[in-house]
Amino acid sequence: MRSIRIGLLLGLRQIQRANHWTTMLIIFVMMFTFLNLIAVSGVLVGLIEGAERAVRINALGDIIISPLNDEDRVLETETFVRELESYPEIAASSVRYTGSAVLEANYKERRDLSGERDTAPVIVTGVDPELEDSMTYLSDYVVKGEYLSTNEEGYILIGAYYLKEYAELFGDIFDTVDAQPGDTVRMTVGNVSKEFIVKGIIQSKVDQVNLAAYIPEREFRRVFGRLDRNADQIVVRLNDPRENVNVKSAMLAGGLGEFAKIMTFEENLPKFLIDIKKTFNLLGTFIGSIGIVVASITIFIIIFINALSRRRHIVILKAIGIERNAIEIAYVIQAAFYALAGSLFGALFTYGFLIPYFEKNPIQFPFSDGILVADPETTFYKFLVLFVITLIAGFLPAWLIARQNTLNSILGRT
């Protein structure tokens, strides 16, 4: 206890009386070490989290309702939808019908009947345009032309991946058609064909949106011969996404589980995405740990030079009866101060500026709007690692110097 008290006094006074520029520089180094530790993995994880978030907002919502394992459709869809209306937690929902079709463009201009036709197999999604827009903000992603109107028929929205114009952007791996808003395309499902006018082109960072052709649900049912109203998917957005587990439980308790499979967004995530997230986190931690090694070496050198330049004072303290561990504690306190101050400024910068900044200005990755993810719990653990390593880096040089023979040090003998 006495040693701690003395160590505390010596350490605090050394910090107080140190050159302020040097102190600022050390804190600056520690701050960047902290940022390196938090931000590198934060951006890597944020890249996936940004993609996840986009899928959640623009495609799947907070709760996904799909057919039971031995069924093709969501049973009693109309009853199901009516039930959903009774949940105050639900902000929006959309009922989707999906089916495969072949889309053909430029068939009217085609002169050579033996030539290759301009066709592409597409996944067609039938929606209520208004409900879908309130659910996934689909109209915001119309890059050419216009969004569908609720009461008009004969129009189609085509995802960018199905168009020749955008083929280069994704490596031209799908069959595409050459169409623009205003062009007429023909959709064929089995023996049934219907012409649509391309109303708009949609492009998003969510593949599910780029790989869809949207038509109004009434026309979908007509073209696909779906006389019942049982849907392929119902997606739900909640006022508070964190409530999705509770709302799912309430739905199951209300008996809705008999008609469809009810999953939260997280449950619906493919395992590979979770694995990528973990991998990126590990990768970020690995890169960050290099930063920790650099910082610990920096702290070691700083404390070593500091202790070496005060070697005589250290041994004088020993000579007048101050215990060695009190002297070591003084240097550990200095290292702790640098780690704490650097981490504090780093945390303030991360949570006060970087995270809000990247929320407003996401990093534009090809498949994701990258954000910075730094959940406080992980940040705290990383800080603890940084803190402990810094303490060790501060203790070692003080220990090396304080253990030297008192007289040798007084006399300047090595």
Next chain:
Amino acid sequence: MKIIEAKNVHRKFGKGDLEVHVLRGINFSAEQGDFVAIMGKSGAGKSTLMYQLSALDDPTEGSIAIDGVDIIDMSERERTEFRLGTLGYVFQDYALVPDLSARENIMMPMLMRGMNWAEAEKQADTSLDDVGMHGKYNNLPAQLSGGEQQRVAVARAIAGRPKILFADEPTANLDTVSGNQVIDLLGELNKEGQTIVMVTHEDEYTKYCNRIVQIEDGLIVAERKK
């Protein structure tokens, strides 16, 4: 009563051809209340003797007892405790901690002894007053003259009421006026009963000493009593 008793003290440095035999069998003792000056030319071994007597170094051979306690076989920790409780030091270059104020420099060993902060502060101020440093409690060593720093060092050494005060050329870095002030201070302390062992090579500073020990080539060659 003998407060220091050293018998046949040898101290060698280095090994083989490079071995230097600095102390060659010294017998030394001091009584309670003595003010002993150890004198000699540079390299005679006077400081080395003082370091052996003050538990800062281990003799190669011989025995040393301070206040009846054999200090030779003590562990580093025991020595530190012993120095803290029994001995006081004044070094040639003051040896104050530059980051601590005059008051805090003096408080340091007292806090180490377990004294509470307020009590240590009070006692440190009293010690500073005693050495004529009233009002300079919060000055850093860099803000004090050499003489003042040495007085703070003396105040630190005596604040714990040590049984023996060791002073290694306490006037070496001071001008004549400051040097005399420090010697006068040590003289006053001795008058109050403080045992002092001082290394010096200037005769004029031995005016308060009751014994002067002359060292030459690692041996006591003469001893004068006043």
